[in-house]
Amino acid sequence: xxxxxxxDVTAGLSRRDWDDTHGGTIRFALVGVGWWTQEHVLPxxxxxxxxxxxxxxxxxxxxxxxxxxxxxxxxxxxxxxEFHDGVAADQYDAVYVCTPNAxxxxxxxxxxxxxxxxxxEKPMEATPERAAAxxxxxxxxxxxxxxxxxxxxxxxxxxxxxxxxxxxxxEPVHVQGHMSQRIGDIFPDGxxxxxxxxxxxxxxxxxxGVYPLNTTRFLxxxxxxxxxxxxxxxxxxxxxxxxxxxxxEVTFDDGTVAHCAASQNAAFTAGLEIVGTxxxxxxxxxxxxxxxxxLTLVRDQERRTLSYDPVDQMTEEFAYVAxxxxxxxxxxxxxxxxxxxxxxxxxxxxxxxxxxxxxxSW
Amino acid sequence: xxxxxxxDVTAGLSRRDWDDTHGGTIRFALVGVGWWTQEHVLPxxxxxxxxxxxxxxxxxxxxxxxxxxxxxxxxxxxxxxEFHDGVAADQYDAVYVCTPNAxxxxxxxxxxxxxxxxxxEKPMEATPERAAAxxxxxxxxxxxxxxxxxxxxxxxxxxxxxxxxxxxxxEPVHVQGHMSQRIGDIFPDGxxxxxxxxxxxxxxxxxxGVYPLNTTRFLxxxxxxxxxxxxxxxxxxxxxxxxxxxxxEVTFDDGTVAHCAASQNAAFTAGLEIVGTxxxxxxxxxxxxxxxxxLTLVRDQERRTLSYDPVDQMTEEFAYVAxxxxxxxxxxxxxxxxxxxxxxxxxxxxxxxxxxxxxxSW
Numbered sequence: 261x262x263x264x265x266x267x268d269v270t271a272g273l274s275r276r277d278w279d280d281t282h283g284g285t286i287r288f289a290l291v292g293v294g295w296w297t298q299e300h301v302l303p304x305x306x307x308x309x310x311x312x313x314x315x316x317x318x319x320x321x322x323x324x325x326x327x328x329x330x331x332x333x334x335x336x337x338x339x340x341x342e343f344h345d346g347v348a349a350d351q352y353d354a355v356y357v358c359t360p361n362a363x364x365x366x367x368x369x370x371x372x373x374x375x376x377x378x379x380x381e382k383p384m385e386a387t388p389e390r391a392a393a394x395x396x397x398x399x400x401x402x403x404x405x406x407x408x409x410x411x412x413x414x415x416x417x418x419x420x421x422x423x424x425x426x427x428x429x430x431e432p433v434h435v436q437g438h439m440s441q442r443i444g445d446i447f448p449d450g451x452x453x454x455x456x457x458x459x460x461x462x463x464x465x466x467x468x469g470v471y472p473l474n475t476t477r478f479l480x481x482x483x484x485x486x487x488x489x490x491x492x493x494x495x496x497x498x499x500x501x502x503x504x505x506x507x508x509e510v511t512f513d514d515g516t517v518a519h520c521a522a523s524q525n526a527a528f529t530a531g532l533e534i535v536g537t538x539x540x541x542x543x544x545x546x547x548x549x550x551x552x553x554x555l556t557l558v559r560d561q562e563r564r565t566l567s568y569d570p571v572d573q574m575t576e577e578f579a580y581v582a583x584x585x586x587x588x589x590x591x592x593x594x595x596x597x598x599x600x601x602x603x604x605x606x607x608x609x610x611x612x613x614x615x616x617x618x619x620x621s622w
Numbered sequence: 623x624x625x626x627x628x629x630d631v632t633a634g635l636s637r638r639d640w641d642d643t644h645g646g647t648i649r650f651a652l653v654g655v656g657w658w659t660q661e662h663v664l665p666x667x668x669x670x671x672x673x674x675x676x677x678x679x680x681x682x683x684x685x686x687x688x689x690x691x692x693x694x695x696x697x698x699x700x701x702x703x704e705f706h707d708g709v710a711a712d713q714y715d716a717v718y719v720c721t722p723n724a725x726x727x728x729x730x731x732x733x734x735x736x737x738x739x740x741x742x743e744k745p746m747e748a749t750p751e752r753a754a755a756x757x758x759x760x761x762x763x764x765x766x767x768x769x770x771x772x773x774x775x776x777x778x779x780x781x782x783x784x785x786x787x788x789x790x791x792x793e794p795v796h797v798q799g800h801m802s803q804r805i806g807d808i809f810p811d812g813x814x815x816x817x818x819x820x821x822x823x824x825x826x827x828x829x830x831g832v833y834p835l836n837t838t839r840f841l842x843x844x845x846x847x848x849x850x851x852x853x854x855x856x857x858x859x860x861x862x863x864x865x866x867x868x869x870x871e872v873t874f875d876d877g878t879v880a881h882c883a884a885s886q887n888a889a890f891t892a893g894l895e896i897v898g899t900x901x902x903x904x905x906x907x908x909x910x911x912x913x914x915x916x917l918t919l920v921r922d923q924e925r926r927t928l929s930y931d932p933v934d935q936m937t938e939e940f941a942y943v944a945x946x947x948x949x950x951x952x953x954x955x956x957x958x959x960x961x962x963x964x965x966x967x968x969x970x971x972x973x974x975x976x977x978x979x980x981x982x983s984w
Binding site for chain 1: 791792795796798799800802804850852854867869871873877879881883885887888889890891893895897898899900901902904906907913916918920921923925927977979
């Protein structure tokens with residue numbers, strides 16, 4: 261059992277643990293100019309010298325004009341087909357893909373064909389097959405490919421991971437995590453996340469449940485073995501998807517069991533707690549960017565809760581990618597890592613439908 | 623949808639919501655003089671005028687002498703067989719049973735035979751059949767019978783229940799709750815909770831998992847329909863029980879799904895979170911008496927975390943019972959209510975063994 265106390269953890273929080281000293285600027289094409297790109301990505305990029313958003317890619321001429329007009333950094337705004345054809349390819353070094361899940365593949369393949377590094381939003385795609393094709397395309401073109409799990413580049417989460425690896429919680433025992441929001445309030449006119457043709461097999465596990473799932477994998481360095489799930493939809497908005505609300509259990513390869521819950525029609529809240537034989541950690545609200553965060557640490561009967569103003573997670577994520585591209589260093593989370601979540605999500609929907617335990621394979 | 627905001631909830635916390643004006647004193651026989659009775663019950667009673675611990679019942683002459691000597695209130699200390707025979711029955715009005723789970727029945731039946739009100743620790747007994755026999759015995763003798771779910775008499779929990787009934791969380795969606803402790807640290811020389819002949823079918827669900835289960839039932843006024851569970855034991859201390867650690871899912875009759883986890887070999891921590899369509903509440907560490915508590919309330923995108931010094935839960939529980947006995951008023955939680963947990967726990971162990979969903983019936 262390693263000796264570890266709470267002060268060791270609190271002292272190490274909130275420092276970047278990667279080399280951020282390489283000079284230069286990575287120019288990004290932003291593919292998909294919806295709510296997330298406008299409200300989170302462009303503001304995040306504006307905080308950084310090491311990256312710049314230079315090209316917008318959108319299917320809407322109105323949106324291209326309006327957003328390009330608002331952000332001085334944008335040099336060019338093109339359609340999806342222009343992007344696929346390589347228009348403006350000399351005006352960006354890397355591509356950020358933030359379109360509906362089921363359309364990621366063609367944009368990632370185009371970026372790979374243009375020889376550009378790719379950063380793709382989570383979950384990678386709507387099916388394991390399409391996600392695997394993206395990984396293959398980037399490997400064949402020998403371009404870097406990372407999946408946009410912004411928790412994984414948050415310094416606090418990285419510090420926690422390191423403390424857990426050093427023994428802070430002892431042997432992990434159980435995990436409980438959840439994430440929910442009211443999508444009808446965010447998008448009163450409807451949203452692609454509720455359309456299986458664009459989102460993949462469902463709305464809540466795919467878009468929100470992936471946070472406790474992936475963050476548990478990252479924090480504990482474990483991989484899923486099997487899942488069980490309970491999901492239901494009653495509300496009108498959720499006619500087309502099985503999971504207005506979902507609760508799923510993931511058994512990991514070290515025996516740890518994680519309880520995950522997600523809903524696109526519940527109060528705006530989230531949290532993740534990991535309990536081990538020696539200690540426990542809890543992040544809340546955890547997965548939502550921009551809110552005051554609470555981190556609770558438990559060890560040797562001592563409990564400490566710290567409130568802190570979080571970093572801007574998208575800023576950290578873009579900085580991490582740009583710093584690594586400039587240093588020509590390997591990056592996580594890889595496409596192979598992201599594939600595991602797509603396979604797990606698939607298994608969760610099968611488990612919800614069959615009411616049986618489903619093995620996860622990828 | 624009811625209008626409700628966070629201030630309404632915070633304003634109503636921590637007030638007793640029962641009539642505590644009846645004068646008089648209820649004298650308790652304390653049956654079972656282990657750690658809980660010595661460290662939690664006798665100190666709690668010493669804070670109250672409305673109850674007094676007057677008789678000790680223990681199988682150990684040494685313990686009877688030592689504990690009676692320490693607490694001036696104790697007028698008499700008797701053996702289990704003396705208690706069963708009615709010795710000192712004129713020196714107490716009510717009986718508190720805090721022996722190992724699988725021995726509750728004989729003491730409750732003896733108390734009923736003596737015409738005494740009964741307060742019995744949770745879980746009621748080791749099997750549904752034995753628990754039902756206790757309920758029948760008290761009904762036949764027409765004596766009041768309550769189960770010692772101390773969360774249910776905690777004013778904060780009662781206030782939360784009332785806020786939830788008034789619509790604070792909207793429609794409940796999912797619940798996550800857990801409780802763990804390191805029983806080997808608390809009882810280095812072993813403990814009956816690890817012995818199935820005394821504890822019932824297991825160690826962690828029975829003793830700890832019952833907290834998130836029962837508190838969810840109480841807060842949401844729902845009843846279990848089915849359960850699934852994953853449990854395992856590796857450690858030496860846990861040879862005889864299936865659940866050094868357990869994770870179980872409870873589906874309730876309103877469709878709410880609760881994730882519960884419990885371990886007798888994990889960090890000392892606990893918590894309960896209820897997420898609904900409109901709001902969320904979280905209690906942490908929740909089920910452990912005497913620690914500074916945090917209550918987080920979420921509603922309409924507002925999140926507030928209050929830290930407070932909790933009441934002594936055993937003091938409140940004894941006060942509640944004594945006030946109700948003096949007023950000759952109906953009390954909760956009834957034996958019928960406690961029976962549901964015993965049946966649910968039984969179903970959880972069956973579910974863990976079969977890896978199947980098990981319906982709960984009682």
